[in-house]
Amino acid sequence: MDLRTLTNRPEIKTIGIPLGAFFAGIVLLLFLAIPGFNRVLELQNEITAEQDRLTKMVEKTRKLSDLASQGDVLAKEFELFNRAVPTDSAVPELLNQIQSISNSTGEKIVALQFSGVENGTGTVREVRLRYASEGSFSNLQRLVEAFEDASRLIDLSSLRFNQRFDDATKTPFYSPEMSLVSFYTQEPVLRPDNPLTFSFSDPTYTRASEILKTLTSY
Amino acid sequence: MFSCLVVRLPNNQITRQPNNQIMVEKREIELIPREIEAAKGLASLLTRLRLIGLGTLGVAAVLSAAAWGATAAQAVRLNAVEDSITSQIEELAKHADTEKLAFGLAVKSQAITSIFTQRNYFSLLLNAVSSSTPTGINVKGLSATKDAIVVTISGDTTSYEELSKFLKNLIDTSRGGTVFVEASLTSVVQDSATGRASFVIELTTRNNGLRKPLEEVK
Numbered sequence: 001m002d003l004r005t006l007t008n009r010p011e012i013k014t015i016g017i018p019l020g021a022f023f024a025g026i027v028l029l030l031f032l033a034i035p036g037f038n039r040v041l042e043l044q045n046e047i048t049a050e051q052d053r054l055t056k057m058v059e060k061t062r063k064l065s066d067l068a069s070q071g072d073v074l075a076k077e078f079e080l081f082n083r084a085v086p087t088d089s090a091v092p093e094l095l096n097q098i099q100s101i102s103n104s105t106g107e108k109i110v111a112l113q114f115s116g117v118e119n120g121t122g123t124v125r126e127v128r129l130r131y132a133s134e135g136s137f138s139n140l141q142r143l144v145e146a147f148e149d150a151s152r153l154i155d156l157s158s159l160r161f162n163q164r165f166d167d168a169t170k171t172p173f174y175s176p177e178m179s180l181v182s183f184y185t186q187e188p189v190l191r192p193d194n195p196l197t198f199s200f201s202d203p204t205y206t207r208a209s210e211i212l213k214t215l216t217s218y
Numbered sequence: 219m220f221s222c223l224v225v226r227l228p229n230n231q232i233t234r235q236p237n238n239q240i241m242v243e244k245r246e247i248e249l250i251p252r253e254i255e256a257a258k259g260l261a262s263l264l265t266r267l268r269l270i271g272l273g274t275l276g277v278a279a280v281l282s283a284a285a286w287g288a289t290a291a292q293a294v295r296l297n298a299v300e301d302s303i304t305s306q307i308e309e310l311a312k313h314a315d316t317e318k319l320a321f322g323l324a325v326k327s328q329a330i331t332s333i334f335t336q337r338n339y340f341s342l343l344l345n346a347v348s349s350s351t352p353t354g355i356n357v358k359g360l361s362a363t364k365d366a367i368v369v370t371i372s373g374d375t376t377s378y379e380e381l382s383k384f385l386k387n388l389i390d391t392s393r394g395g396t397v398f399v400e401a402s403l404t405s406v407v408q409d410s411a412t413g414r415a416s417f418v419i420e421l422t423t424r425n426n427g428l429r430k431p432l433e434e435v436k
Contacts (some may be wrong), residue, residue: 018271025274036285
């Protein structure tokens with residue numbers, strides 16, 4: 001039986017057309033209408049997300065414009081903060097500062113060794129040093145206080161000292177050994193979507209700024 | 219002709235009367251021919267089938283067209299928002315220098331606050347030992363590590379009375395007691411040749427005894 005004969009049969013004509021239309025309708029619903037409406041919902045979500053993103057960018061641009069009007073103050077503050085926690089490890093400058101501190105406190109450096117860089121907490125990285133010197137107890141006290149007061153931040157992670165005797169002069173002296181840690185942050189990667197969290201009125205910033213202004217530059 | 223009218227006599231009750239007459243009780247009489255009734259039913263079914271089939275197709279076509287139209291409209295809206303974002307990114311790029319400074323200050327403020335709040339001030343430790351040491355005590359060695367609870371000090375003395383005084387001073391809150399909560403003598407060795415007694419003391423630090431609250435830093 002060929003197709004023409006089949007389609008000419010009266011039962012096919014009477015039942016086939018409505019059934020065909022029904023199934024065509026179902027196919028349209030399943031493969032066109034429902035996916036279409038799903039796509040509309042997806043697009044609406046995408047538009048909402050993109051509009052939020054745009055709103056944040058507009059707000060960020062506005063904040064940056066405000067900050068740009070105080071560009072000199074911003075640059076000076078950045079310099080102060082960058083001295084305390086620079087954007088790179090700046091090991092030679094750090095060694096130089098430690099040497100200046102030792103000289104100013106009367107401690108004689110016996111060993112100063114850069115031990116490497118480690119990841120600290122969050123975005124902070126740590127520069128680790130071994131330090132050994134010789135001097136009196138009061139010099140040692142001044143040295144430790146000077147480390148804590150230095151404009152490039154230096155922490156002690158361990159302190160050990162022993163009293164020794166100078167064979168020539170027969171006088172006692174102390175030979176402290178310390179593990180020192182200094183810090184730096186990595187160069188920021190600027191992305192349009194990164195929120196701008198900085199504000200001159202942020203208490204974290206204002207307190208840090210107050211402290212840094214009291215530190216001594218060596 | 220007459221027989222055609224009696225289409226069906228279902229459930230007829232046949233009874234014989236006392237005079238031998240047969241009585242047939244007709245409970246139902248159908249006057250419409252069976253073929254006509256069947257044809258009417260079929261026509262009604264076909265009409266409903268056509269309505270359902272074509273209706274489904276129609277509704278599906280309308281919904282598909284609506285979905286297509288809505289998708290196109292949402293896509294146009296999305297493109298418009300994305301164009302706005304592109305121009306906003308260009309606007310942000312003009313403030314890249316300011317953003318770099320602001321972002322750096324935000325990161326460094328957080329880092330500096332964290333460094334100061336977690337710092338162990340070893341100067342407090344040295345001051346505590348120094349202020350607790352009587353004249354007859356010679357502190358010869360010390361070992362301390364960041365966040366460690368126990369600090370070990372060693373020394374020598376010619377007087378046990380001085381040693382006792384030293385132990386009391388170390389936990390006296392007007393002297394070493396600001397940092398130490400307990401002082402335990404772990405060994406004493408008398409050298410008969412020199413007449414001096416060497417000792418080792420283990421000091422237990424207070425909880426966060428070597429830290430300073432951020433408000434007290436400088």
